[in-house]
Amino acid sequence: MFIKSKIFVILLFGLLYNCWSQSGGPESNTVSNKWDFQAGLNNYFLAQDYLLGASLGAINSNRNLSFFTEFEIRPFKKKVLDRQGANLYYQLSELRYYLGLGAEYSLYPKDGNIGVFVQSSLLYTWGEYSGTEISAPKGSVILPKVGVVWQFNSQGLLKAGVAFLDDHIERESQLSLFIQISGIIN
């Protein structure tokens, strides 16, 4: 799982570098290299699950590229079943956290303020069960996202899309609705 994650991240950053080069490149004089601070509030709506979190990072609005760190938390205890024997199950109350790094490339039509984005993060997830020392699953996960971005003013962005959270946790679906509101501080 970890090797797959590393390959994915190398490919992702290769793709982002390619996008960056095509949108001006490091030698270009026409595209600004100015990076601004960006902060966002993240929401993931999963099947019988929900994650709330924040992103902090840097954005180059002219290249439509951003790099960020993100932290997500499930703000409630989720009930999970853990098989202990042939017919014996523990119903555990799980808290879960995610922390990692990500990158995003967005594309806008000429003079438009609604575009599309592709984003991916490499996260480390861990958890804990209330009332017991049984260890909860942990490990690295990839979180790719794709969706629509609306730049509603010069400093505000609203994103809505689909995320695929393959964290090996029992769910009806790994797909989630992703909504993020973020601000750019120039």
Next chain:
Amino acid sequence: MMKLKFIACLLVLLTFISCDEECDDFCPGGPYFSDLYLFLTINNENPEVDIVIFNGRLERGDTVLTETVTGSTTFELVADRYYSVTARYKQGNKEIVAINGKELKMEENDCGCKRAKNYTMNLVLKD
């Protein structure tokens, strides 16, 4: 006359903005007790449920009390401690032990005295 009315109004106002509770010189000593309300599933398969409350985590095995209950129940426990609770259910041919835990914390009142907070704990069977 106007002056008297003004003073009366001022007194009424002061009554409303003064402290709600009068503070004693000393705070009452412990031990302090919290109410822990357990949410449980009671159905045809589980008309009564076996509850075990542990001091600390389950693995420590420090049993505080064992009881069979027929509905969601409140237990009075010594505050400022972490408790784990198990509820044993039947579901078809499965046996499910619901486990949860919580620290019953203290808080300070307006007089700066400690008091125990009350808590709830969810041990309802998963859908």
